[in-house]
Amino acid sequence: MNNIDTAGAHAGGVPAIRVVIVDDHAIFRSGLKADLDARVTVVGEAGTVEQAIAVIAQTRPEVVLLDVHLPGGLGGGGREVIAGSAALLGSTRFLALSVSDAAEDVVSVIRAGARGYVTKSISGTEITDAVLRVAGGDAVFSPRLAGFVLDAFGTAPADIADDELDRLSARELEVMRLIARGYSYKEVAKELFISIKTVETHVSAVLRKLQLSSRHELTKWAAERRLL
Amino acid sequence: MTTAMTRPPLVRSSDRVIAGVCSGLAAHLGWSVRMVRIGMVVAALAGGAGLAFYAWLWIMVPTSDENAKRNARRPASPIAPAVSAPAPLPVPPDFMPGPVPAAATFPGTAALNDAPAPAVPSGVAAGAAATTGITSGGPGAAISGGTDGGTSAGSGAGAPWFRVRSMPYGKEILLGAGLLLAGGILIARMLGVDVPLGTLIPAAAILGGAAIAWMQLDETRRAGLLDKTKADQAGGWARLAAGLALVVAGVLVMVSGSGSWEQTWLALLASVAVLGGVALVLLPWGLKFWRDLEAERAGRVRATERAEIAAHLHDSVLQTLALIQRRAGNENDVVRLARAQERELRGWLYRDPDKDAGQLSERIKAAAAEVEDSLGHAVDVVSVGDTAMTARHEALVQASREAMVNASRHGGGAVSVYLEVADGGAEVYVKDRGPGFDPQTVPADRMGVRESIVGRMNRHGGTAVISSSADGTEVRLRLPSDAADNGEGKS
Structure with a gap:
């Protein structure tokens, strides 16, 4: 899974994938931003459910890196962000990103509409690959x-x-x-x-x-x- | 009578002969102190009415100091605008400040809680005649005021019986009407009209008592109570009505029915009825205390839980963070510590209480953790299905552990472990991303692969397949479930 197989897609002057990072920890956001390579460009960040819905509606990214657990909203976390951005589901794809191993967290966000799920411990290259794969319309499954x-x-x-x-x-x-x-x-x-x-x-x-x-x-x- | 007048608040004055009641009353009404005192003495001579009135005001009216304290505590007193507003307050019914609905919905309670206030604009007009009303209504007021004190005069709230709050000063009017009625009855009796006072007074007393009893519960408590007893609002009121009927009937029988019927039967009936009524009246208090107790218990449980979490975090996370700070220079140590702590915390947070540690998946995870700790490379375990441990499964765990050690040592990166338990048996896959090796070229003296993995699996009726390429190595261990007997026999 950590090998990019849509290799040709970004080789020539293909524009970078536009990404919004949604996570309530600013440290993690900045760390992830630094980890992602040049094939993606971060166009927005958000730390709460409300911010996330606003930023996504405003920037209309191709991929949203979405933490499962988020403050704000009605307490639904990542699920609520996806539900709130339902109008964009055709053009914007969601990749869930979590430290949680719990099945309920993972499966509920997938059932809400996320195209994949990766744990936060994977490397920047792997996340970039996952982002590209999700942007291409495919699903990203972690072993878990x-x-x-x-x-x-x-x-x-x-x-x-x-x-x-x-x-x-x-x-x-x-x-x-x-x-x-x-x-x-x-x-x-x-x-x-x-x-x-x-x-x-x-x-x-x-x-x-x-x-x-x-x-x-x-x-x-x-x-x-x-x-x- | 319902217009708000600018009066100084009704308080017991410090300029006093006995308790400052008369001078306070005079200041409040704007009469001369002498007039009030004379009137009080005259009233006292008229059957002791003045004495009772004086005593009531003494009990119920706060001193000026107390009043100041109380106002400081509750600036928006719901009762204050009615009588003792320092400024004119033409309060429209819909424009009452926050606490008003709570106090005004139950005219009886609110009025009785702050008995001195309503007594003045309405009751005083009835003059000495009203003192009878005080003797019958007084005890209720005294009880209410005594139990409620100054702590929460606005607490007696609930669903409205009558929409008195739509009238300004409705509760005062109501109490005044009650006092007038009582006074009228007394005067009628004096004039020779036969009023069944012996029946009316206990009935009124019981009614008032029961009403007060129920109103002691504030709105939230009552809501909780109704929830608890699975009764809806209507059911609650039905119960209240039934209780009242019981109380009234019991006392009526006791008061009026003596002598003519069989004494024992009657006494029994009456006692049962009264006891039922009393039980019903006391029920709210019982439930209130029970709920308080329950809330306290829940709070204690929460506190205990919190203490447990704090203790766990202290023992694990904080210690690890301290270690990490001291070892910040050594990247390997930091990674290992963080990884071990993460695993421990995960196990604590997401552990399945239904699963005991004897299950195969738990043992595989424990083995993975052990390898991770000793060699410093992450070992990720994914498990599907589970089974109880047997001696053969122990062999599978040992073989898996050996495979993990090899993968971690030679692979030099993260190791993936996948356990699948199905009807056919248990399978374990251990995969690394190392440079790989040729299983055929493993030297005979390397016991790890040959003996600990392949040999062990074979002895227990299982198989071990090792495949290796430049992309990494995978060890596949399979232990069929139906080979239990001959597997044991071979070993």
């Missing part, structure tokens, strides 16, 4: 998020692979497993003898299922962890 997905959907493959929301197909399960094992997209592609684009398609499909599924096991799983 893949673990949550496998936990929620179960590890048995669906009988009907195609368009069922409630289960993962055998291929999607394989991809999720490899990501949970720490494989990058490139390594997953190599391992399964498929293209990176196909890996991204599978991951996006899993993301969609995670966001849309009303499968009762998922509901139960989420309810047990006080999600939804």
